[in-house]
Amino acid sequence: xxxxxxxxxxxxxxxxxxxxxxxxxxxxxxxxxxxxxxxxxxxxxxxxxxxxxxxxxxxxxxxxxxxxxxxxxxxxxxxxxxxxxxxxxxxxxxxxxxxxxxxxxxxxxxxxxxxxxxxxxxxxxxxxxxxxxxxxxxxxxxxxxxxxxxxxxxxxxxxxxxxxxxxxxxxxxxxxxxxxxxxxxxxxxxxxxxx
Numbered sequence: 001x002x003x004x005x006x007x008x009x010x011x012x013x014x015x016x017x018x019x020x021x022x023x024x025x026x027x028x029x030x031x032x033x034x035x036x037x038x039x040x041x042x043x044x045x046x047x048x049x050x051x052x053x054x055x056x057x058x059x060x061x062x063x064x065x066x067x068x069x070x071x072x073x074x075x076x077x078x079x080x081x082x083x084x085x086x087x088x089x090x091x092x093x094x095x096x097x098x099x100x101x102x103x104x105x106x107x108x109x110x111x112x113x114x115x116x117x118x119x120x121x122x123x124x125x126x127x128x129x130x131x132x133x134x135x136x137x138x139x140x141x142x143x144x145x146x147x148x149x150x151x152x153x154x155x156x157x158x159x160x161x162x163x164x165x166x167x168x169x170x171x172x173x174x175x176x177x178x179x180x181x182x183x184x185x186x187x188x189x190x191x192x193x194x195x
Contacts, residue, residue, distance in 0.1 A: 011164075011167060012166075012167055012170045015160065015162045015164075015167040015168075015170070015171055016167075016170055016171040016174050018161075019158075019159075019160045019161070019162075019171040019174075019175070020171070020174060020175065020178070023158045023175070026156065026158045027158065027175060027178055027179060027182065028182065029156065030140055030156055030158070030179060031178075031179050031182030031183050031186060032186060033112065033138060033140070033156075034112060034179065034183050035182075035183045035186040035187050037110065037111065037112050037138070038074050038075065038183070038187065039187070040110060041075075042075070042108070042110045042111045042112065043075035043076065043077060043111050043112075044060075044063065044074075044075065044076040044077070044111070044112050044114060045076075045077055045079055045102075045103065045106065045107055045111060045112065045113045045114070045132075045137075046059055046060055046076065046077070046078050046079065046080075046113075046114045046115075046116065047078065047079040047080055047099045047102075047113075047114075047115055047116070047125065047128060048080065048115060048116035048117055048122075048125070049117065049122055049124065049125070051118075051165075051169050052116040052117055052118065052169070052172070053078075053080035054080075055116050055142075055169070055172055055173060055176060056078040056079070056080050056114075056116055057078040057080055057081055058173075058176070059076065059078070059114075059176045059179075059180065060076040060077055060078040060081075062076075062176075062177075062180045063075075063076035063180065063183070064076055067177075067180040067181060067184055068181065068184065069184045069188055069189070071184060071187070071188050074183070074187075077106070079098075079099050079102045079103070079106075079128075082102075085098075085101075085102065086098045089101050089102075095124060096123045096124045096127050097124070097127060098124055099124050099125065099127065099128035100124070100127040100128045100130070100131045102128075103128050103131040103132050103135065103137070104131050104135070107131070107132055107135050107137050108135065108137075109135060109136035109137065110136070110137070110138075111137045111138070112137060112138045112139075112140060113128060113129065113132040113137045113138070113139050113140070114140050114141065114142070115128065115129060115139070115140075115141040115142075115143075115150060115154075116141070116142045116172060116176075117141065117142075117143055117144065117148070117150065118143075118144035118145070118160075118165045118168040118169060118172075119143075119144060119145055119148050120141070120143040120144060120145060120146065120147040120148025120149065120150040120151055120157075120159070121148035121149055121150070122150075125141075125150060126149055126150060126153065129141075129150060129153045129154060130153065133153070138155050138156075139153070139154045139155045139156075140154060140155060140156040140157070140158075141154045141156070141157050141158070142158050142160075142172045142175055142176070143157055143158065143159045143160070144159065144160045144162065144163075144165070144168035144172075145159075145160075145161070145162070145163055145168070146159070146161070147159040158175065160172065
């Protein structure tokens with residue numbers, strides 16, 4: 001069992017490390033975009049399925065409450081949390097529509113939609129991105145495997161090029177924490193260094 005633990009750790013560190021190193025400029029650009037949207041009174045909408053739904057909620061909580069800095073709340077919303085909305089859409093229409101309808105209802109031009117998926121192929125996320133593009137939201141994604149259909153639809157796609165769901169999720173959570181920390185830095189600390 002000790003060997004298994006060490007093998008999992010080594011694989012996780014390798015996959016996450018490679019993903020972050022390959023996407024330093026992308027993570028920086030996405031953090032700058034999120035910060036600029038917040039400065040213009042826009043909001044961040046986040047969605048995903050399964051473990052990625054939990055990531056969406058986790059990330060929204062870091063922005064609305066706080067990450068590491070004491071600072072004002074930031075406008076982020078997980079589209080995975082309202083069970084009445086999700087189940088009514090799923091029941092009356094289809095599971096494919098659960099995020100699309102929320103984007104249509106809540107998203108406005110200038111907001112950001114961030115999708116999180118280990119496959120890049122979730123049909124409900126594809127529908128959400130298509131709706132967001134029609135409403136002129138900026139679209140970004142934390143994806144896995146080869147990025148799937150979403151890599152071609154998004155304004156910005158950051159892809160963990162690995163086939164193991166657990167390793168992709170581990171890389172995504174590091175990226176999400178990096179984004180939270182960078183956005184806080186951009187909004188609340190960077191100006192201190194230039195003064």
